[in-house]
Amino acid sequence: MEGTEALDPRFDVPLCGVSTDGETRCAHYASERDVIAVAFRCCGVYYPCRACHDALADHEAARWPPERFDEPAVLCGACRTTLTVAAYLGCDHVCPACGAAFNPGCARHADRYFVVD
Template sequence: MTEKLIPVSGVEVDSKTKCKHYRTSKDIIAIKFKCCNTYYPCHSCHEEVADHDPILWSPEEWNTKAILCGECHNELTILQYMNCQSVCPHCQSAFNPGCQTHYHLYFEG
């Protein structure tokens, strides 16, 4: 059976969702932007590629699958991502813990 990969938009995006702006071995998540229902590796990619301003996910929507692990390609809910301690609950790959400093760019609260 062939695995169907979820498309990720952005600038210089590789197969693990790393982009021009964030390329470390732990920069392997993409975030679905509520405004366009499209995955991007980061806020800078959305800013460069999308033709609109972002809309933040409200706390009432944090059970929505909106985080993509670039290693195993499983989707996580926003809450799963926020509570995973920077480790994918599906494949145990490490995520960049510094991404937490950008939550205000994606999530209300």
């Protein structure tokens, strides 16, 4: 995994970010509901946002294709559950494991992480 020098030891998955807190909020997105991180397909490292990946990784970001939406790729920062892309995209902005509210504004940026229409 390239660009993983600053993995966050508070998490059981490889997570990097700019000024992340204990629930995956970062310097770019820090509202109460910004509690997810996405494992980028290119490296398998979870980042709270595309800006964190761009700032810390030494490679171009790659998006998840639809044929891989059944793989775990989204981390709930509130309960540390990993979700498949399909589960995340279909959860109506609420973690199915713990009920934590996810930022509904993230749907506007889904195409940065997933190949969606």
